[in-house]
Amino acid sequence: MANHALPTRRRSAWRPVALAAVGGSVLVAMGAGVWATLTATAANVTPETISSGTLKLTLAANGAGFDQAVGNLAPGDVVNRYVDLTSGGSLDAQALTMQVAATGSGALVTDGASTKALRVTVRQCPAAWNTSTGACGSGTASTLLQPTALSGLSSAQSLIAGAVAASSVAHLQVSVQLPDQNESTVNGTLPAATIQGLTANLTYTFAETQRSATTTNS
Secondary structure, three states: OHHHHHHHHHHHHHHHHHHHHHHHHHHHHHHHHHHHOOOOOOOOOOOOOOOOOOOOEEEEEOOOOOOOOOOOOOOOOEEEEEEEEEEOOOOOEEEEEEEEEEEEOHHHHOOOOOOOOOEEEEEEEOOOEEOOOOEEOOOOOEEEEEEEEHHHHOOOEEEEEEEEOOOEEEEEEEEEEOOOOOOOOEOOEOOOOOOOOOOEEEEEEEEEEEOOOOOOOO
């Protein structure tokens, strides 16, 4: 009889230990679950609006502009054309340049030792030019580009190195000159490498870049 009672006492001794282990596991699980639910957030009630600026450059004729052909030039002649260049975007700009693509007769386009090629000069007036008289509307005109042969304008040349304000208008006088030179036509035959009876086609391209990037604090 005594031997039959021993297994029962051994099983009874393990029960408290097992129950304690299970209870501890439940408490640990409950504690971990409560800690995981603690979060916090914050957000602005009114959305922050971000908008980008614009950079625009437009060209308008003041008078004949570039659309009207220039004909029958003689050595020493100067033809003035007037254009208004508007920096119409919301961003300030800088570094205004001009480039001229020229095609046609080489003697009018390519300068060389003979200095036969056409020359271009650019001047700016604070107000609109009088296209009938060539007078600056008010203030003093400034030269943005000294007389330059067309071959020197195949790459962009600086007109304004500094700032160009948004919504500002540059009133430009663009002059084309056939340099003064001598030629002799004998018995109706034009000389070799003549500048007579030739044609050149000019396309003017103005360009500007955005102002320098800035950092603001507020």
